[in-house]
Amino acid sequence: MTAPTTTLSDSDLETIERFHGHICSMVLLGARMARVAGGRLITWNEDQSRLFAFFRGYGCAVDGVQIMSGCTWGNGNLVLLRGREFSLVLTAEGSPRAIKAVPLPDILSDVCAARGRILNTALGDLILRGPGEELFTLEEITDLGELSRFPA
Ligand SMILES: [Zn+2]
Numbered sequence: 223m224t225a226p227t228t229t230l231s232d233s234d235l236e237t238i239e240r241f242h243g244h245i246c247s248m249v250l251l252g253a254r255m256a257r258v259a260g261g262r263l264i265t266w267n268e269d270q271s272r273l274f275a276f277f278r279g280y281g282c283a284v285d286g287v288q289i290m291s292g293c294t295w296g297n298g299n300l301v302l303l304r305g306r307e308f309s310l311v312l313t314a315e316g317s318p319r320a321i322k323a324v325p326l327p328d329i330l331s332d333v334c335a336a337r338g339r340i341l342n343t344a345l346g347d348l349i350l351r352g353p354g355e356e357l358f359t360l361e362e363i364t365d366l367g368e369l370s371r372f373p374a
Contacts, residue, residue: 228261230254230350234290235341242285246338250349251325252279252286252310258354259312259323260291262362271314278303279310281334313366320363329357 230238230253235245242249260273267273275293277284277300284302287293287310293300299315308330313320325333332345340346348356 226261226264228257228354230257230290235350238286238289241289242282244338245341246282247333247336247340247345247349248282248338249286250340250346251329251333252277252283253290254286254349254354255283255310255323255325255358256287256290256293256312258358259310259321259360261354262321262360263312263314266319267314267317271316272299274299274301274313274315276301276303276311276313277309278305279308283308311363311366313363318364318366320366322361322363323358324361325358326356 230250234253238249238253239245256275263273273291273293275287275291277287288295288300291300291312293312295302307324309322309324311320311322333340333349336343336345340349354360
């Protein structure tokens with residue numbers, strides 16, 4: 223198996239701009255978060271079950287998550303959660319296992335402070351291509367019960 227792509231390319235930027243209407247710091251953060259989480263999840267989702275996402279956040283980031291995870295509001299495999307924490311939990315349908323990605327506090331505050339303008343800056347390059355561990359904490363969840371779409 224070839225290693226999954228966890229960075230964002232020029233062609234990804236075109237796709238993001240077509241969907242979202244512009245390229246901004248928050249849409250890129252959401253897109254990269256989905257890529258990094260998806261890259262980790264693929265290591266155990268061998269049968270490539272349909273992905274399912276729980277997203278907690280704000281601003282344009284949810285569009286980046288939708289584009290890069292394939293989990294969308296329209297097709298019903300994206301759940302938006304309330305709360306102040308910014309996170310993406312990505313799982314495969316039917317699995318109790320998941321990956322939770324949370325932006326590092328400095329990254330999130332820098333992305334918010336950038337007010338959208340980020341391409342061709344050091345922060346922009348980091349978001350597009352930097353090591354995932356310099357952007358997010360990644361935690362493996364083994365019992366998704368609490369986040370179930372249909373709680374018992
Ligand atoms: Zn935006």
